[in-house]
Amino acid sequence: MEFVIEVEDLRVILGGAVILNGISLRIAKGESYVIIGESGTGKSVLVKCILGLIKPTSGTIKINGRDLNDLTQKEMLVTLLRCGVLFQGGALFDSMNVIDNVTFGLVYGYGKPVKEAYKVAVEKLESVGLSPKIAKVFPAELSGGMRKRVALARAIATNPDIIFFDEPTSGLDPITSAVISELIVQCTKGMGISALSITHDMKSLRHISDVIGLLHQGKKIWEGTKEEIDSTDNPYVRQFVAGATVGPFTHATHAKTR
Amino acid sequence: MFLVKIGEIFIAFLVSIGNVAVFFVKTMLAGIIPPYYYKQIARQAVQIGYFSLPIVGLTALFTGMAMTLQCYTGFSEFTAETAIPSVVMIAITRELGPVLTALMVTGRLGASMTAEIGTMKVTEQIDALKTLAVNSYKYLVFPRLLASVTLLPLLVFINDIVGILGGYLVGVYYLDFNSANYVHNTFSAMTSWDILSGMLKGSVFGFIICLMGCYSGYLSKEGAEGVGRATINSVVSSSILILLLDCILTFILF
Numbered sequence: 289m290e291f292v293i294e295v296e297d298l299r300v301i302l303g304g305a306v307i308l309n310g311i312s313l314r315i316a317k318g319e320s321y322v323i324i325g326e327s328g329t330g331k332s333v334l335v336k337c338i339l340g341l342i343k344p345t346s347g348t349i350k351i352n353g354r355d356l357n358d359l360t361q362k363e364m365l366v367t368l369l370r371c372g373v374l375f376q377g378g379a380l381f382d383s384m385n386v387i388d389n390v391t392f393g394l395v396y397g398y399g400k401p402v403k404e405a406y407k408v409a410v411e412k413l414e415s416v417g418l419s420p421k422i423a424k425v426f427p428a429e430l431s432g433g434m435r436k437r438v439a440l441a442r443a444i445a446t447n448p449d450i451i452f453f454d455e456p457t458s459g460l461d462p463i464t465s466a467v468i469s470e471l472i473v474q475c476t477k478g479m480g481i482s483a484l485s486i487t488h489d490m491k492s493l494r495h496i497s498d499v500i501g502l503l504h505q506g507k508k509i510w511e512g513t514k515e516e517i518d519s520t521d522n523p524y525v526r527q528f529v530a531g532a533t534v535g536p537f538t539h540a541t542h543a544k545t546r
Numbered sequence: 547m548f549l550v551k552i553g554e555i556f557i558a559f560l561v562s563i564g565n566v567a568v569f570f571v572k573t574m575l576a577g578i579i580p581p582y583y584y585k586q587i588a589r590q591a592v593q594i595g596y597f598s599l600p601i602v603g604l605t606a607l608f609t610g611m612a613m614t615l616q617c618y619t620g621f622s623e624f625t626a627e628t629a630i631p632s633v634v635m636i637a638i639t640r641e642l643g644p645v646l647t648a649l650m651v652t653g654r655l656g657a658s659m660t661a662e663i664g665t666m667k668v669t670e671q672i673d674a675l676k677t678l679a680v681n682s683y684k685y686l687v688f689p690r691l692l693a694s695v696t697l698l699p700l701l702v703f704i705n706d707i708v709g710i711l712g713g714y715l716v717g718v719y720y721l722d723f724n725s726a727n728y729v730h731n732t733f734s735a736m737t738s739w740d741i742l743s744g745m746l747k748g749s750v751f752g753f754i755i756c757l758m759g760c761y762s763g764y765l766s767k768e769g770a771e772g773v774g775r776a777t778i779n780s781v782v783s784s785s786i787l788i789l790l791l792d793c794i795l796t797f798i799l800f
């Protein structure tokens with residue numbers, strides 16, 4: 289099988305605290321991998337490591353079979369151009385209006401003419417359920433959910449091969465969540481795009497995932513398909529999916545991660 | 547104990563100089579290769595050159611006027627009033643012009659550069675730039691650096707003109723100097739080096755303001771408080787470096 293992302297025994301120490309403690313995972317081409325886990329277990333840090341934004345303490349990360357450490361700066365840029373990223377907080381450029389945000393990667397990364405990029409951007413805005421009327425509005429004037437959707441539109445504007453979505457449906461109403469989940473499914477199914485998402489939304493999880501990994505205290509403690517998530521005996525998974533207060537996850541274990 | 551402490555501070559100082567130097571080299575390496583972000587450069591040029599004009603002009607006008615008055619108080623005791631125009635001119639072009647312009651610009655632009663870049667850092671916008679395959683040094687720092695280094699000398703030049711004009715206004719309309727004599731005394735003493743050396747200082751100060759402003763922004767820690775602290779660092783370190791370098795440059799240049 290052809291793997292797009294391979295992470296091997298990744299360890300990350302930030303500010304003296306062990307955040308990731310030996311994580312390995314592999315994502316096949318066209319597969320949608322979803323990471324779940326408590327708040328603060330290092331899900332976002334894991335994604336940032338794969339994107340080369342945080343340097344891991346040890347371990348290897350390969351994208352399309354190439355070790356990130358072996359890539360030249362230029363090759364890294366080319367790799368990143370093939371990735372679409374949605375940050376947890378959106379990370380919209382607040383000095384630019386919506387359309388400039390969405391076209392940014394096309395214009396600056398790919399060097400596309402502005403007019404052409406605009407056309408693509410309007411299309412992408414519509415696909416996340418936003419009207420092109422907001423094109424000239426600045427991010428600060430948008431609602432939280434709209435901001436998230438603009439960030440989504442920006443992430444998919446370049447038609448990436450790999451998408452990284454950090455909580456794509458958080459802060460959205462149930463209907464918009466469903467639309468976004470469907471969009472992710474459409475991106476991956478049939479188009480050969482691989483996806484690595486993080487979510488706390490169990491409904492969306494069942495919709496978008498092929499494979500699910502559960503992170504706990506910097507380790508991957510379970511991995512399985514979305515069918516397995518409902519049939520497994522793993523007490524962690526059962527408690528997490530049910531959102532129960534009793535089980536192996538306690539506030540005590542939670543505090544230890546810090 | 548005391549010596550150890552001093553040693554530690556000195557080493558920390560050397561390390562930060564090293565880090566700033568690395569930051570500068572990264573910016574230049576990223577900035578000089580095409581494509582160039584003309585729009586960004588133009589935008590920064592307008593920010594730095596055009597929008598700084600009011601405060602620079604006002605500062606110059608008031609200091610020029612005050613200088614002339616102060617000189618008069620001192621010089622009239624020795625009946626040396628004719629030296630006032632040239633002394634005011636030299637003080638402004640060589641010293642007050644570049645230093646005050648730089649300090650005003652530090653407060654206005656150095657601080658805003660740090661706050662802007664710092665906010666971008668803590669809200670992951672700089673990470674986002676990177677994932678959109680844009681080098682943040684090239685996109686954020688280089689245009690600011692280019693605009694600061696080239697436009698600060700121009701601001702200093704404008705400061706010189708307005709400052710001398712301020713001196714003239716006080717001299718002629720308040721202290722009753724003869725207008726033609728005042729103008730003659732100002733320009734007969736003026737050399738092009740007076741003006742150029744001040745502008746050269748301005749260029750160096752522009753470099754410092756921008757470098758410290760952007761560097762502090764990149765270092766800024768999470769949250770509004772982190773950005774606030776970075777801004778303080780930027781303004782304090784720029785101001786001290788400007789005054790220090792002014793002293794050193796004055797020794798070298800004259």
Ligand SMILES: Nc1ncnc2c1ncn2[C@@H]1O[C@H](COP(=O)(O)OP(=O)(O)OP(=O)(O)O)[C@@H](O)[C@H]1O
Pocket residue numbers: 302303307325326327328329330331332333334376546
């Ligand atoms: N740049 C950093 N420097 C130091 N510590 C960091 C940094 N980034 C994250 N951390 C720490 O790493 C831990 C994991 O953070 P991360 O953002 O990955 O959590 P998460 O799993 O995404 O949580 P959530 O579900 O709430 O988004 C946290 O304890 C956080 O404080």
Ligand SMILES: [Mg+2]
Pocket residue numbers: 331332333376454
């Ligand atoms: Mg997170």
